[in-house]
Amino acid sequence: MASKSSIEKDRSIIRELVKDPRQTNVALAAKVGLSEGSVRRRMERLITEGQLQFAAIPSAAFMGRPVHTLFEIQSAPGATEQLIDKLAGMPEISYVYHVTGQFDIIAVGYFASSNAMRQFWTERLGHLDGVMESRSVMVLRVAKRAHEWARDIAVTGDEDPAWEADRELGVLGSTT
Amino acid sequence: MASKSSIEKDRSIIRELVKDPRQTNVALAAKVGLSEGSVRRRMERLITEGQLQFAAIPSAAFMGRPVHTLFEIQSAPGATEQLIDKLAGMPEISYVYHVTGQFDIIAVGYFASSNAMRQFWTERLGHLDGVMESRSVMVLRVAKRAHEWARDIAVTGDEDPAWEADRELGVLGSTT
């Protein structure tokens, strides 16, 4: 069989790490068919380039925040970016998405109690400049959570990432 | 100063790991003021009890799925659970939430192209039993992503977790 392309080596390293994030480089090297050193160098590169990230993920409930809520926010014209930055700076808010549709922003937060959530919503979110309308949606159950990471976090603009050229779109079994 | 309670030791270990998930046990032990062995034993316990999880998180774009979409789904009465299970079984779908409000389910997926998303939406999601209405919302930008983990993944019922008793709700500065 033909040998893997460089990007496919990277992807198989990532796929194995998703399955077991804490395996040793030696074990990983055996699975992907490279030496330990190669795997380590590739991993370091993938991390610095931002294509792979490691996370320690606590149970929000264990950390004292069992109430999981999603806020849909309609912003005043032109205020969206500023509002996103404000929300992103709030410790209660863990995720902030700029989205299409009726609402412009979706923000997700974890709270100590439903009362803490209500207080945040009415007293803090409601008073932010640029919020025209907001709805809260409580998460009752998380049925699936397969973490993926969007590279665009904290990325300001429109750079042209190197991997763009390599994106083969064949990965899914495909569609187009 | 009084010494930390056991649960506070656990929480400080978790907080340090969130900051740097790949630090060594030795470094972590120094930060939280425990021996390496104690830290290792506590971490193992936290992981098996499900209060701490590690993840390797790839850039979805690098893996060939740059299109990030959220589906809001209204299900037929009584069909919600079954529908959630079906969605959770689909590889294109990474997150499935059971929520309150007009829609019952929010599902999040990563796709190879907007066309692949459209195809999934119209041909696969639209044909599922129990889907009364669905909307798609495209994610334009992820402005913040601070991973937290809901313990209820893959948990079937209503067990009474040990940590429930210890939850002091004082963690946030507080509210009640």
Added chain:
DNA sequence: ACTGAAAACAGTTCATT
């Protein structure tokens, strides 16, 4: 890709509470 030194890890025992 291989080698060797330094570091971290896993397992055990002992003392403390």
Added chain:
DNA sequence: AATGAACTGTTTTCAGT
């Protein structure tokens, strides 16, 4: 009984060739 600390052999990591 459960936890923390100290000691020891083994494995992993990492830099240099």
